[in-house]
Amino acid sequence: AQTVTQSQPEMSVQEAETVTLSCTYDTSESDYYLFWYKQPPSRQMILVIRQEAYKQQNATENRFSVNFQKAAKSFSLKISDSQLGDAAMYFCAYSIGDDKIIFGKGTRLHILP
């Protein structure tokens, strides 16, 4: 069965520093998608970054980048130059198509001024 594991329930980082959130997953599929979602208290889910498994190049989006290690089934999110607005719950998710998406339990990120 596919699973997504986020081993860090909570993390803190100083403003302007860099932080890495870890995510591992388990699957027997070769083609799939991985996501990082940011969830503020409003419960909206904001897509931070998306990675197709067939692409070896790590996805980046401004201050957000991932380290995708397919063989190790690892998909960590790096946030550079952390800002107060980055404080949120971050979910790692895995999908093999439209019918299924599996979320990790989330990592609550605190930004210290």
Add this chain to the structure above:
Amino acid sequence: KAGVTQTPRYLIKTRGQQVTLSCSPISGHRSVSWYQQTPGQGLQFLFEYFSETQRNKGNFPGRFSGRQFSNSRSEMNVSTLELGDSALYLCASSPGVWETQYFGPGTRLLVL
């Protein structure tokens, strides 16, 4: 503890019909949220219920409604279905409104 359960898992409807989806949260969880997942729009928040009250609502038309029962189970209703309502509908529960959510497997709705 059993996880979040959603029924049915798959559903096929035609345009103009209405549909009701059900979500049973993890035991002890009082907050239930609903999301719509589509390839084009990604994951969008529909609404959140806590103690039978809607406390948060996303930007969806009035055709989308929900409710929560005293046992925290929640239902979501979509009336006058449109083709664009075809999506995976996810339910998530949490102990309280500011706490981490646990997602269910989703209900796949296909509107023909």
